[in-house]
């Protein structure tokens with residue numbers, strides 16, 4: 473049998489599976505980065521409170537801690553598993569690759585995470601109940617545990633872009649996969665920006681401080697923290713770009729949306745301006761302003777950044793060997809992994825895929841469009857939506873009235889060969905090229921993907937039957953008493 477490890481495709485017609493993941497991940501980044509930065513800030517403030525014997529600082533830690541508990545810890549704990557669920561269905565082989573390399577790293581991370589969660593409760597509820605020195609010690613442990621979760625996860629995230637060291641492909645070894653220049657620079661960059669987020673979100677808490685002098689002091693502290701970390705973060709971002717594969721830069725230069733660079737620059741400038749204003753005029757620091765800045769960073773800063781990181785990895789989703797469409801596209805001797813491309817080249821994608829329905833295993837005249845659609849779902853839908861909306865809709869790329877012959881030439885020349893840097897190599901038998909092209913031509917002319925239409929029809933039919941049955945039941949129950957009478 474020439475089957476390869478592929479799973480059913482998760483197709484999300486409105487926005488595309490990739491965006492569902494990105495949406496959840498963006499919230500998660502805001503929540504997790506804010507809390508890690510805050511943990512370190514708390515360690516510092518607790519230390520200062522102990523050294524200078526100040527209750528107001530601990531009171532601030534308590535308020536900010538409670539705010540984090542209610543918002544970021546809840547949001548973080550929901551979106552964290554959300555990332556697992558969504559990536560597992562969107563990219564089973566991608567997540568599999570990460571688990572095979574890093575399962576113990578993740579287990580370690582969860583240990584630190586448990587300490588972090590217990591820690592935040594202790595930090596909040598023990599203020600005033602234990603002496604300042606003990607509180608400081610707890611804060612330091614909390615800070616270290618929080619930072620450890622971040623460092624571990626960034627190692628795994630960097631592996632998604634590129635394994636730490638080239639030698640990993642030959643020899644495996646999780647340290648080779650984990651540590652690389654990209655890991656270190658990305659850790660530094662995220663640490664800087666996490667303080668930016670901590671400073672902005674902390675503004676919501678500072679806004680509620682009644683004591684004018686203390687409010688001014690905290691506005692200045694967070695302001696400086698924010699300004700310095702934003703500047704360092706911006707510099708690290710430049711440095712980070714030197715550590716990604718050339719391919720990623722190519723995608724970035726050619727393929728990122730036009731709004732990307734202006735959006736990031738505007739957010740950085742806006743954030744700096746915000747900190748300067750609130751430092752000079754602490755009374756402008758009201759919850760609404762800080763909340764507005766938080767949303768701005770989320771929408772205009774983190775969203776483009778997360779989607780860019782995702783785009784730049786193309787055509788890979790993990791470790792430069794799992795394509796975004798889940799096919800393993802490269803031998804990794806160090807992990808005993810073999811490229812699946814030779815098998816697909818031999819038997820075609822329809823026969824190689826274990827979930828192809830029997831009637832679609834062979835292309836013939838009566839199933840041409842359906843097999844074509846199936847191939848588009850398997851090969852393309854992770855990166856391109858075959859519907860009107862969603863991620864990079866396919867119909868946008870072809871001119872109106874494109875012919876079957878021209879389409880076949882493109883599919884065969886560009887897609888089966890892997891000639892385009894940001895797309896996977898997608899081998900197809902000639903009959904499969906024909907089928908995919910027929911579907912793409914139809915799709916280009918505004919045809920609804922057959923499967924979606926068929927599902928819709930079935931659901932409609934079922935609903936109609938249900939409604940009819942309900943109507944009948946109703947009539948029966950209405951007529952019954954009369955009959956009894």
Ligand code: HEC
Pocket residue numbers: 727786787788795796797847848851852853854855856864866869870887892894895896898
């Ligand atoms: C790994 C993700 C990925 C997969 C899988 C993928 N593409 Fe693409 N494709 C891209 C990216 C990225 C672009 C760049 C265009 C953009 O960003 O708008 C692109 C561009 C294109 C273009 C525009 C022309 C060009 O050469 O840039 C066409 C046509 C296209 N893809 C068709 C397909 C078809 C058909 C499939 C499935 C058989 C497919 N792609 C699979 C990522 C992918």
